[in-house]
Each structure stands twice: as structure tokens, then as C-alpha cells.
Amino acid sequence: MASRIPTSTSVLESAVIEAKFSDVWHLIKLENFSDFWSALKSSELVKGASPDTDIVKWSFKDGTILEVKLDEHSSIDHFITYSVITAQPELSHTSVLSTIRCFPVTSGKHEGHTYVQWSGHFSSDADAGVIEDAKFKRREALADLAKAVAKN
Template sequence: MSTNNVESRVIKAPATDVWDVLRKQDFKFWTLVKSAQLSSSPSEVGGTRVTTFTDGTVQKHRLLEFSEINRSLTYEIIESDPAIHSLSAQHTLKVFPVSADDTSYVQWSSDFSSEGSLEAVMDSKYKKLEALADLAKALEK
């Protein structure tokens, strides 16, 4: 069984614009997110974010890595109500410029521990695809 998942999308916006949206970590672009509250600066490693989803799920995330240079961030879910199938995973968002046409390539990956179930991996896949589609809608003009 695969214990990682990688989804991606080309977005018709410059990488700087895409990164400006993602680096805030408020996920306002994603229709499944009702709100997100950060405990510190969005770039402070170790800082936490509480995300409330439209279905009532509340998750607490901790920022593990943040890079302005590489336009990337990595976080983990440290609490979830209701509980999810696998808390032990690292999720990374990266933005790459596509120089040929000034668009962006966005990659969202998750690496689950050995306890990661197929259900958790598939749920992650479909939520990423939806979030990336919402990001594209928010940025493409």
C-alpha cells in the first residue's frame, strides 16, 4: 500500500501570486474551510493553526518547515475532532514557476506513517484535488 500521496496542478497565475495566497495558511480559497486561526506568524516554525471545516471538523496543525526561497511549507495535523484515520503525516505545499508562460505548478504531497490507511490516503487525494481546483479558481483571472 502506498503511504504517500502527491497531487498537483498548473495554475494560470505567477508563482509569486500563488505563494502569496498559500504562505498565509488561512486557506480562504478552499470551499471546505470555514475559518483558520494562527497562533503566530504564518512563517514561524512550530506555530499552530486551528482550521475549522464546513462539515464541523476542527483540526490543529503545526508548521514544521517554511521557505520563502523555495516557496514551500510543511505541516502536520496534531489534533482532530472528530478523530481522523491517520494523524501521523507530513503535508507539504510547493509552488514552482513555469517560465514558458508565467504560470505556476503547485504540488501538494503527504507522507503518512506506516499506520496510514488506504482510506486516509484516498481521502487526502480527493481533498487535495478539490483544494487545488479552488485555488485555481481564486487566482485565475
């Protein structure tokens, strides 16, 4: 019987983006992720899915397709929370709930910039490889976000 490597089922990556808060927050919409995340070929709202729920289809350049559901959005506290509802190919774990939070940096050497956190909380069947992959994907996406706002 193969033994699993014990691992945390959550990941948290963060970055200081050298751009105004409003420029960064403006891009944090599920349907706009392909505007900055280089791993994505497209991100588009799924029409007719539900009048009360935003579902976005993310098509990755490697062929993976995820449908993600916006679970929570706060224009006051500046965060979005989303979950993966379908995946092709199928994920090796049952679920993941992710949150992206943006904070304006108001003092110190990074004043006028934006602090961004991207967390993921996975079901207990996610293994160490899933968590490591999520960590590196978030790091890459945050670096891509910094590049995208630097162009503006």
C-alpha cells in the same frame, strides 16, 4: 481476522495554476487557507500556543477541526511543510506530514503560470481510504486555489 488492503502511505497531487507565481505563493500560508479552500469555514492562528511555533486551527464545514503546525517554510525554495497535531474527531492514523511546493513555469505553453505540488506522507497505520480521501481533498483544494487566483 480482517485483512488490510496494502497501500502506499503517501500521496502527491499537482496542478498548473493559470496565474502568476507571486499571486499563488502569496496564498500559501496556513492561516490563509480558508481564503481559497472551499472545504474550510475558517483558518486562524492559535494565539499563545508557542512563541516559536505557528499553529493554525482549520475548521472545516463538515465539523472537523484540525490544528496544524508549520514545520518548515522557505521563501527561497517556495514551500511549506506542516503536520496535524490535533484533530476532532480523532484521526484513524497516527500522523501525516504535508508539503506544498510552488514553482514558476518559465517556458512553454504554461509560461507565466505556477506549478503547485501538494504531498502527504502518512504513518503506516493509514489505510487505503485515508490515502484516497487525501488525494481527493488535495485535488479539490488545488482547483479552489486556481479559482481564487483567477478572481484577482
